[in-house]
Amino acid sequence: MGELKNRYDVLVIGGGIAGMQASLDLGEQGYKVLLVEKDPSIGGIMVGLNKVFPTLDCSSCICTPRMAETAHHRNITIQSYTEIEKVEKKGRGFSVKLLEKPRYVVLEDCIGCSLCEYECPVDVPHEYDYDLGARRAIYIPHANAIPQVAVLDVEHCTFCGKCVKVCPTDCIDYTQEARHLDLEVGAVVVASGTTITPMGAKKEYGGDKLANVMNPLAMERVQSSNGPYGHILRPSDGKVPKSIAYVQCAGSRDKTLGISYCSRVCCMYALKQAILTKAYGDVDITIYHMDIRAFGKGFEQFYRRAMNDGINIVKAKVAKITEDEEKNPIVRIEMIDDDGRVEEVKHDLVILSQGLVPKWHPDGQLPAEEDTDGFFRIPDSKIHPTVSTTDGIFIAGVAAGPKDIPDAIIEAGSAAMEAAIYLESGKGAPVAV
Amino acid sequence: MAEKETSPIKVLRDRHGGMSDKLKAYFKDQNQIRKKMKDSLKGGAKTVPEIARDTGLESPDVMWHVMAMKRYGDVLEAGRSGDYYKYELKGDS
Ligand SMILES: Cc1cc2nc3c(=O)[nH]c(=O)nc-3n(C[C@H](O)[C@H](O)[C@H](O)COP(=O)(O)OP(=O)(O)OC[C@H]3O[C@@H](n4cnc5c(N)ncnc54)[C@H](O)[C@@H]3O)c2cc1C
Numbered sequence: 001m002g003e004l005k006n007r008y009d010v011l012v013i014g015g016g017i018a019g020m021q022a023s024l025d026l027g028e029q030g031y032k033v034l035l036v037e038k039d040p041s042i043g044g045i046m047v048g049l050n051k052v053f054p055t056l057d058c059s060s061c062i063c064t065p066r067m068a069e070t071a072h073h074r075n076i077t078i079q080s081y082t083e084i085e086k087v088e089k090k091g092r093g094f095s096v097k098l099l100e101k102p103r104y105v106v107l108e109d110c111i112g113c114s115l116c117e118y119e120c121p122v123d124v125p126h127e128y129d130y131d132l133g134a135r136r137a138i139y140i141p142h143a144n145a146i147p148q149v150a151v152l153d154v155e156h157c158t159f160c161g162k163c164v165k166v167c168p169t170d171c172i173d174y175t176q177e178a179r180h181l182d183l184e185v186g187a188v189v190v191a192s193g194t195t196i197t198p199m200g201a202k203k204e205y206g207g208d209k210l211a212n213v214m215n216p217l218a219m220e221r222v223q224s225s226n227g228p229y230g231h232i233l234r235p236s237d238g239k240v241p242k243s244i245a246y247v248q249c250a251g252s253r254d255k256t257l258g259i260s261y262c263s264r265v266c267c268m269y270a271l272k273q274a275i276l277t278k279a280y281g282d283v284d285i286t287i288y289h290m291d292i293r294a295f296g297k298g299f300e301q302f303y304r305r306a307m308n309d310g311i312n313i314v315k316a317k318v319a320k321i322t323e324d325e326e327k328n329p330i331v332r333i334e335m336i337d338d339d340g341r342v343e344e345v346k347h348d349l350v351i352l353s354q355g356l357v358p359k360w361h362p363d364g365q366l367p368a369e370e371d372t373d374g375f376f377r378i379p380d381s382k383i384h385p386t387v388s389t390t391d392g393i394f395i396a397g398v399a400a401g402p403k404d405i406p407d408a409i410i411e412a413g414s415a416a417m418e419a420a421i422y423l424e425s426g427k428g429a430p431v432a433v
Numbered sequence: 434m435a436e437k438e439t440s441p442i443k444v445l446r447d448r449h450g451g452m453s454d455k456l457k458a459y460f461k462d463q464n465q466i467r468k469k470m471k472d473s474l475k476g477g478a479k480t481v482p483e484i485a486r487d488t489g490l491e492s493p494d495v496m497w498h499v500m501a502m503k504r505y506g507d508v509l510e511a512g513r514s515g516d517y518y519k520y521e522l523k524g525d526s
Contacts, residue, residue: 122460123501134501158460159446174445211493228500237492238481240516
């Protein structure tokens with residue numbers, strides 16, 4: 001990290017697993033890389049997942065070493081908590097304008113001790129735990145954050161000054177302001193990733209108003225030992241759920257939402273979460289689906305394992321979710337296979353398998369086109385699956401379309417290689433000529 | 434140790450026009466809820482529905498505040514009662 005230079009070979013946008021992998025592959029080849037992440041920490045979605053399908057390895061145990069390697073690489077500079085303002089073609093390279101948001105904490109001096117966080121009097125819903133848990137107005141983003149540095153959310157600050165009094169390194173700087181940065185790069189790798197469709201998108205599923213209808217990323221946090229509850233509990237009253245339902249395609253393959261594609265990972269993450277919850281013991285789990293798509297290596301076996309573990313896989317379309325007076329979700333289903341009968345089933349907790357949508361729409365901030373589905377357009381996807389519509393801009397990971405972690409990593413390697421070839425061919429150079 | 438300079442907080446406060454009315458209400462609410470919950474827990478370990486019944490607070494709100502208090506060391510888990518965990522005040526809270 002440290003002082004920012006104004007020329008890099010490659011700008012990587014997004015510090016998820018794909019952006020980190022592309023940065024490492026380029027850094028290892030000797031290219032100078034600037035990795036820009038808009039959040040206070042790198043890691044993307046993966047660092048917050050509990051375990052990964054189909055191996056059930058601990059996700060952060062795989063992701064955090066990769067984060068540390070990226071942060072310590074001599075050829076990689078991480079610029080976190082920074083937004084892209086504009087990337088423009090300029091000569092053989094790109095001119096880049098960045099906006100570094102104020103943390104109100106001096107990055108180089110903070111030792112991540114959390115004393116400020118413990119002293120702060122305001123509890124705020126924590127984005128990292130999808131609002132189920134709390135953080136303070138000044139906080140370390142999460143236990144595995146890199147950089148492990150506090151950030152002050154000034155919107156929730158009471159200006160009591162307690163944090164500065166307790167800080168052992170005097171690193172809190174209330175006078176910080178947003179900083180505009182201008183630089184030049186030779187090529188760009190976009191790895192801006194994904195988010196899930198909004199909870200409220202499907203009004204018939206409660207429109208984000210039902211306390212015990214949860215999004216799947218929140219469930220990942222609930223299942224994590226360092227998650228908001230430390231146990232699998234439901235949010236309305238802390239009950240240990242005895243009956244859990246997954247509603248598949250709750251935001252994909254759904255023309256009413258304008259999302260006609262399959263999000264590719266939902267069947268597998270639902271099966272994964274079901275297997276892991278079932279391992280806790282006495283719980284009945286049902287997955288309502290249109291069809292299970294278990295296409296990857298080891299995925300079919302994983303699906304079979306779920307059935308052998310006693311997970312109920314029910315081919316039914318969920319028409320509606322309501323709740324009773326105890327906030328138990330009532331799921332109205334229409335069977336697909338059987339006689340098409342309609343049933344209402346009571347569960348303690350429902351997880352909507354929401355689809356993946358692009359995290360970032362550049363909207364003129366970057367000269368690369370989007371496709372009709374909103375992900376970046378790859379004009380020659382069979383032969384050059386990471387080459388965008390603009391010379392010198394390459395796309396990696398879910399920014400190009402839904403995929404799982406191994407595929408995102410493979411694509412990141414490919415994007416890095418394409419960027420290296422581009423620079424070596426002399427087409428791209430960080431110095432504007 | 435010399436007393437630390439805290440006046441830059443004024444710079445920040447002035448720049449942001451002080452605490453918004455929304456934040457003031459949020460903070461006041463938080464303190465009132467916490468007081469009610471702590472009073473309830475002084476009577477012994479309770480589940481989230483029990484605290485909600487005792488205080489008249491909405492149970493999802495109690496759940497969120499219990500978890501916040503647990504995270505920052507004000508309450509501890511104190512065994513289970515059926516399908517619910519019980520929570521108790523930590524000694525010095
Ligand atoms: C509930 C759920 C469970 C999953 N479980 C698994 C699993 O078990 N196994 C598996 O293989 N896959 C799983 N996946 C898929 C996996 O999360 C993705 O494949 C992976 O996260 C893709 O990585 P990425 O780097 O492309 O994107 P992301 O992880 O989304 O990272 C993108 C990063 O870019 C940043 N960013 C975005 N826009 C900008 C911008 N304009 N400027 C700067 N930074 C920006 C974001 O803040 C983020 O840090 C799961 C997905 C979900 C939703």
